[in-house]
Amino acid sequence: MTFSSGVVAYGIVEHSMEASVGGGLAGLAASAMLTLAKIRVWTVDTKAERQQLEEATRRAHDTHTRYVAAEGALTEEHRRRVRDLEGERAACLQQVEAAKAALDERYEAQRETLIIESMQTGIKLYLAGLLNAPATAAPEAKIVAFPGQQQQAARARAIAHPADQATEAARDREVGRP
Incomplete structure (x- = not known):
């Protein structure tokens, strides 16, 4: 840049139009090249975008890791609940079987007494005439014609x-x- 300024100053002092125009054009070309170099750095340099991408990738990986950990914890909690329910079911089945056995024993102990009582009740009802068929005949049906x-x-x-x-x-x- 200083070279082109020097050429322009020399052209002015020597009254040379060609030297002044040539120095100015050289200065324009140098400033255009510097501007293009700066624009290239701005457009090609992706350090900031790469850092943002790395940070986003790290956050996504962390989220994925938390998700996998939560899914594992949820699966383990489900397994634990299933084991607990199976244990409770087995305990309930044992209680029901014990209650059924107790009721069966109680029924067998009272079975003979129940049979005797029901037979006595049936005989009493028969002797009282409550089990006899009705002696009255059904009334004769009448046919209604159109x-x-x-x-x-x-x-x-x-x-x-x-x-x-x-x-x-x-x-x-x-x-x-x-």
Whole structure:
């Protein structure tokens, strides 16, 4: 940069236009090269981004490690609870079996007494007449015919038994009334 400034100053002192323009252009070219070099450093230098990436990767790895540890703890807690439930189930089954055995023993001890009492009760009920079948016969069913069928039924009965026509007609009137 100082060289181009010197050329421009020499051109001014010597009244040489070519030297002044050449020194200025050389200065512009040098400053453009310095600017481009600085821009390249800004665009190509990724130290800060690499540090951010490394930090994010480390945080993700730490999160993953915590997740795996939590998953292991959760799995172990589940296994412990399953073992506890299996133990409680076995204890409950033993209690139920013991209670069943006690009830079976108690029933067997009272079985003969229960059989005797039930037989005595049955005999008492039989002797009292409470176990006998009812002696009354069921009432005879009456057939209700539709209005059109009443006339056909009366004709059929009249043909079969002409002497019973009057009795049948009276019975048909009773059945036909609501």
